[in-house]
Structure formats: C-alpha cells, structure tokens
Amino acid sequence: MSTGTWVLVVAVVVALAFGGYRALTDGRFRGARAVPATRDGRAAPDAAPSGSQGTAVPPEPAEPSLLEGTPWVSELGQRATLLQFSSAFCAPCRATRRTLGEVVAVTPGVAHVEVDAEEHLDVVRRLGVLRTPTTIVLDRAGREVTRASGAPSRQQVLSALDAAVSV
Numbered sequence: 001m002s003t004g005t006w007v008l009v010v011a012v013v014v015a016l017a018f019g020g021y022r023a024l025t026d027g028r029f030r031g032a033r034a035v036p037a038t039r040d041g042r043a044a045p046d047a048a049p050s051g052s053q054g055t056a057v058p059p060e061p062a063e064p065s066l067l068e069g070t071p072w073v074s075e076l077g078q079r080a081t082l083l084q085f086s087s088a089f090c091a092p093c094r095a096t097r098r099t100l101g102e103v104v105a106v107t108p109g110v111a112h113v114e115v116d117a118e119e120h121l122d123v124v125r126r127l128g129v130l131r132t133p134t135t136i137v138l139d140r141a142g143r144e145v146t147r148a149s150g151a152p153s154r155q156q157v158l159s160a161l162d163a164a165v166s167v
Contacts, residue, residue, distance in 0.1 A: 026150030029137070029160040065142025067113075070123055073142070077111030080145075080164040081138040082157070085117045085129045092151040096133040103157045110161060137164045 066083070067073040075081070082100045086093030097114060104112045117124050117132050127136070136147040137160045145164040148156065 022150075027148050027152035027156055028150075029135075029146040029148045029152065029156060063141075063143045066127060066136070066138060066144055067142050070120075072113045072115065075111055075113050076138065076140065076142050077109055079107075079109030079140055080111075080161055081142065082110065082112045082161075083136040083138055084112065084114045085124060085127075085132055085134045085136075086114055087117050087132045090132045093133040096135060096151045099152065099154050099157060100135065103154060103161065107158075107161060137161060139164050 065073060065076065067076065067081075072083075082104065084093075084096055084100055086097065100112045104110050115123060117129060131149050133151060134147060134149050135152060135157070137145045137157075139145050146160050148160070152160075
C-alpha cells in the first residue's frame with residue numbers, strides 16, 4: 001500500500017471514531033456546570049473554584065439565578081425553565097426548539113427560553129456555552145440543574161425535567 005492509501009485509511013478511521021463519539025454523547029444531559037460567582041453575585045467565567053488550595057470553604061449563600069441581569073430573568077417557569085442557546089443557521093437548533101416546545105406544551109409550570117448565542121456573547125461566555133444547541137435545565141429559582149450539548153430527545157428532556165422539579 002502506498003503512503004497516500006495509509007493516510008486515507010487513518011483519516012477514515014479517525015472520522016468514524018469521532019462520529020461514533022458524537023453520536024453517543026450528543027443531546028445527553030450531564031449534570032450542572034459550576035458557574036463561579038463574583039462579589040456582586042453574578043457569575044464570573046474566569047474565577048477559580050473556591051477551596052482549590054485545600055482550605056476549608058465557608059458555606060456560600062444561595063446561588064443567584066443564571067438569568068440574573070439578563071432580559072430573560074422574568075421568564076422563569078413556575079417549576080422549571082428550559083434555557084436553549086441557538087444560532088440562526090443551526091439545523092439541530094430548530095429540532096431542539098421543536099422538541100422543547102412539545103415538552104413545555106405537555107408539562108405545566110415549565111417555560112422555554114431561547115437565546116440567540118450570536119447576539120448575546122457575554123451570556124454565552126459567562127455560562128460556558130461552547131456550541132449550539134445547548135440546553136440548560138434550570139430549577140424554579142433559575143439555578144442550573146443539568147445541561148446538554150446537541151439535540152436531546154423528548155425522553156431525555158422529560159427525564160432531566162424530573163430531576164429539576166424534584167430539587
């Protein structure tokens with residue numbers, strides 16, 4: 001076999017492995033991401049986690065809503081909120097919008113808030129959103145319960161909501 005054939009074979013194997021990884025992980029809810037807070041209670045993207053030096057950490061006050069200081073703070077649901085970050089030319093974002101809309105229609109007290117990631121880069125950076133669509137499930141107080149990158153299925157969203165409502 002020539003060198004070009006080997007390069008092609010390796011490229012195909014790497015592409016298949018990456019595609020398999022993405023198929024297994026896309027849309028899976030994986031727990032909450034810690035968003036460290038600043039002095040004024042708003043989240044800061046660059047803050048180090050407290051207690052990282054091995055010292056005792058005093059109990060922190062209740063976390064503020066992730067939507068604090070944003071135009072969507074008044075749109076929190078009574079029981080939970082599905083916060084979706086999307087972009088204009090994202091096909092999975094449209095599928096996610098549809099799925100979340102269906103879940104909200106059958107689940108009382110749950111709101112769906114969609115944020116255009118391109119228009120609100122400050123919020124995207126603060127919350128550590130790396131790709132679209134990203135769905136963050138918030139409890140009634142606006143605290144993050146879990147998040148998923150990629151398009152989740154209806155059943156995955158309903159399972160994540162169960163966790164948010166029981167908190």
